[in-house]
Amino acid sequence: MTRTPRGRTSPAATARSDGRCSPTSPSISDDVSRRIARWVSIACLALAGQAAGTERVDPAGLAALVDDAVARYDLPGVAVGVVVDGEVVLRHARGELRAGQGEPIDADTLFKIASNSKAMTAAVLARQVDAGLLRWDDPVVRHLPGFRMADDWVTREMQVRDLLIHNSGLGPGAGDLMLWPSPNRFTRAQVIEGLRHLQPRWSFRSRYAYDNSLYIVAGEVAAAVAGVPFDALVRREVFAPLGMTRCQAGSWQRDAVGNVAQPHARIDGRHVVVRADEATIPDEPMMAAGGLRCSLDDMLRWAQVWLEPDASQGSAPWLSRTQRDAMWTAHMPMPLTARMREWDRSHFSAYGYGWRLTDVDGTAKVSHTGTLKGMYSALTLLPERGVGIVVLINGDADEARTVLMQALVKQFTASNGVHDVSHYASLLASERAVQGDPTPLLRGRSSAPTPRRLAHVLGRWRDPWFGDVTICRQGEATVFASERSPKLHGDVVAVGERLQVRWREADVDVDAWLLPSRRHGDAPTLHMAKVDPDADFSYDFEDLAFVHAGDCR
Template sequence: MHWRFPMVARPLRFTFALVFALILLSGTAAAGAFEDRLSGFERYGVKGMKDWKVPGMALAVVKGGEVVYAEGFGTRRFGEDLPVTGDTVFQVGSTTKAFTVALMATLVDEGKADWDDRVAELDPAFMMYDPWVTRESRIHDLFAQHSGMPAYAGDALSFLGFGRRDIVRSLRHVKPIYSFRDKFSYVNNLFVAGAEVEERLTGKSWETLMRERILSPLSMTDSSLTEAGLTGNTNNASLHVLVNGTPSPIEPGSMLAAWPYVYGPAGGLNSTARDMARWVGVQLGRGEFAGARLFSPKAADYMHTPQTPVFAGDFHGAYCQGWMRSELKKTVVVWHNGGTSGINSFVGFSPELDLGLVVLTNLGGHKLADALGLQFFDLMSGVESDWSERFLKERAAAEKAEAEEAEATPPSLPGLPPAAYAGTYSSPVYGEMAVTAERNRLMVRFGKDKRVAIRVRHRTMHTFAGDWPEMDPDSPEYHFDFDVTPDGDVASVTIRELHYDGLAVFTRK
């Protein structure tokens, strides 16, 4: 569930994501121009599906306070004749974050909280690495992406069987790499912490609050918050991941299908293009859509106001409260994207032009949804561009660099006998890891109840590697780097691919 624009290093080879959005038309001629441009956008999207190998996609457009368009393309499951419609249910990933912030806005409107309230005073379990940051963190800090933590800190917990309380508890172990409120760094864990505050303030679960305060009032009847809610709808989009260049369905109940619901407040919503369009309508209506008011205009303005500058390559913008805000060539756009293992999505709107867009796809790890968000608003404003082609070229360059790096395999140097690495290791975040020797290999077990088991083989010196296809079907190899003292004692082991946040070190007991 993370933000990726432009492409950045892959911390866990998965996503919870973000990207942009445009139009001001009036009169009969303008309406005709809108329809023509929308048809052109449709064709562009269908071509993009082929280029990016996306099995299915749904689009919706909000204009003038109404959902004026909701259509589906392709198939709900690769290789099968299951047409996508505007009412097909998808995971929507990190576009959920704005819902969690909106829940807090309703509590602020009711006087139950204030954006400037100290988090630790509302939730005694909240603790950051730095005591000062713990004391000074306010509600608005939870949703502004400027905590100082490494991007995506602690996200692996949801893959390893841990729950939301474990995620909040892990915050105290995440060493910051930036000063508090100094730089943009995208995380999911603080939205879970924010939802915990909402639950303490109301005595109700986040799921109940979502249904009572947003989904039901907006008549988002096809939206849900669990994996069962997705699979139980007969018009659901299967999740897909590319394996050897071909879309492969992710089976229900698997780790890759289930983890977004652990991170629910940061990315666990299922919805349709039509339902999400109603949500976009609320943003354009500053808290109101089709006669339903969810929050005040003041709250809407606050959530859409820049909080943290974002500079990534040639992209300049700002993170607000669960939304991004960007200045395109002709308008200001508020948006967010989403990505789980098996989907990518985009939700964006232009307040000054009174236009919004929803893009839902059933393939993970691509940038078509982002490209369509940009392309739509460029097209509607008369700006010539080809964002899909640009992102395809960027992907090709990245793949070439990865291939060249893979070819530069280091020589295999001897290490210790396998039995020397055997033992029990411990992490304050991920718990215990058991390492046992099996002839010339090691068996590594970790995660909650040691549910993950990987057989690893020696690579070079004190590094072992093995496949973890449940985590990454297309690139499954994970590396375990043992730290050995000058005296030859094994002190710790680090899971290289999970250590982007500094948490994946297990110390020998």
């Protein structure tokens, strides 16, 4: 399919069939001719940039990039799709729902889309704004009177829009231990209640720091306005009108729905299912932030809707152009990384309502990623090129997702050079070689702690937002156990002069230091920290502040 150029050709230059340019007025003065020639050369550079978007789409070439990534990274399963000018030009699935079980992944397979759920939550609110049910600048307490942050002024000033753009002043991932590892015993109400106990790291609205907890609040604002639970609301406002027929929200039955990909981790050189679904998928608190599931075909439909702003569902557009613009407005600046500058020639980076915004090779890019243990998703839109790309993977695949999406995007933005999977994998390898491995030996030699070492940590402990934990002797072991997050269950060991918790669950892969302390006149206190400070920020152990609540029973 030949792409239609978006933009106009200069009257002083014409694009020839061979891709070169020539002046249109050769009979003018030398001085004017030189100026026009210089102007034409600039115009030709712009046209060359457009040319990449006007070449014939090669579905086989796109599929080959996916196959290369699967082979290089040994992925358990992947589903990739591409939309160009409203048409799906690629649906490509490889692998299995469960490695080794023989059930193939296809375009209807359900994946956890993780944080790609955020744009859907924001879209529900945008439709409510369209309907006059709320305003972006409404105070959150107008719709959720019980909502509180640690600072009373922030509580009063927090607007609906602030819930979506990561400007709260909390640290990255603050409160995520109430959401993950899942499943756990936290309720949505407890997550929102816990926010009042999370201490800010920076001033409100002063900087970007990614969070999930406030998206839970956003979902509950939408539910309060509509008078229905959020899962029913997202089905009514997003899935049903857009024909996203496989998407699931809330609680549902795994086998009745069927064709559900399971998350994998690579353990001892093989793919192992982790955090496998039970027969009943629970309505987890994280739904509005990262708990929705959709198929490749659903996500391609979602991409098409955003790439066709004037398309209507029924008698009116699904979302007004005003609210589409609001969703894709740069509300909060984000860091512009060296990689973005070097790989994509990007000039800015920002967060909209549920979307990340930047530019790549001179064209707008709207995107998001989603990451849960053993599940990776990515959606990239190039609105000026009419291109949408979806990547869904059911394995631990951070680098694979980065490399594959980068290679796919460059097929529509780059005018020259090699932009395949091998190229970007090599660039990442070079980055690692330059930076070195910053990770220390995370599981050094350990021993059983002596009674003296344990004296200050044994007992029952309480954190105001995370709840109760125990650190008690069980036979020969000293065990840390969380009441509300049962997967945070591990052995306390001595590593050098420090105490470390090593989690027993294979899919909880970030161990923690125990940091006991005493203040004069106060009850004993206990803090925690990630052993690897660069590990996933959702393990926000640093935000915990336990106070001794009693002895072991």
